[in-house]
Amino acid sequence: MAKQASNGGEPAEETKPAEAAANQAPGIHVLGQYIKDLSFENPGAPNSLRPAGSNPSLDVNVNVNAKPIGENQFEVELKLDAAAKRGEDTLFVTEVVYGGLFQLRNVPQEHVHQIVLIECPRLLFPFARQILADATRQGGFPPLMIDPVDFAALYRQRAQQSAEAEAPKTA
Template sequence: MSNENGGNATANTQGGGAPSVNVLAQYVKDLSFENPGAPASLAPREQGPELTINVNVGAKPLSETEIEVDLKLEARALSGSEVLFAAEVIYSGLFRIMNVPEEHIHPFVLIECPRILFPFARQIVADVTRNGGFPPLMIDPIDFVALYQQNMAREQVGAPN
């Protein structure tokens, strides 16, 4: 396989073309919803539940230009110590990234790719919580730049000198 310049198509920083990303596939890799106290957990409450939402992004190269990115959203609603619901989705995408300089690949993959996946994963969480008998949980937009910077800072603190 070759690119327009006759070079190797697996060289994602060569060829001189404009940087590009193609979404080759998007899919649910894992989906879980637990409603352990139903039907009692569905009863109206004076106080809203305490919500905890965790976000995690992972990436695995499949070739020099194709990368699988996993966006994991975990949501848990508690009323006191009672778990009202727990939802988890790993929503993944297969991306082809071309002509992005090597030093920019890591942030590009962990910022731009999850930004593309997020609206779909968010809708899945909203649908599964609604189908579980609760109001749909609409997760606020996520600042993937800030998340990336926090993770990089955490890694640098934990890295040996």
């Protein structure tokens, strides 16, 4: 960094305008990502791998949890689970809890909750999706390619459910 003499004759730190703007711009910094839990069960193997006339039914669930772990730092967990059945027979059950450690910079407090529960899981999703696709492929099935998730809609849905649960019941 360039030094410049101040009026007292001592060198002073000079901040470049681009660096100063970047230091004050809101942002998300990914400190780390990791598999927290991974499970794949193929209870009917090898019979579940045989071709059958009907397509299996697939049930996919998405859940997001977050907790603060330090000043402006949050652990976000994205849980994806899926179960495939053909009739009453379970073909496979799989689950991944994929975590991320995030640090927020210069984010107004009123936006922190939304960023942590919308933008952070959006960053984690492609990695968790790929892990499930690999697990199902290694389990002998076609890769499970989960459709993109609208985390903003999921956030609004949860906020509405919380508001309804907290609203006083009138008779």
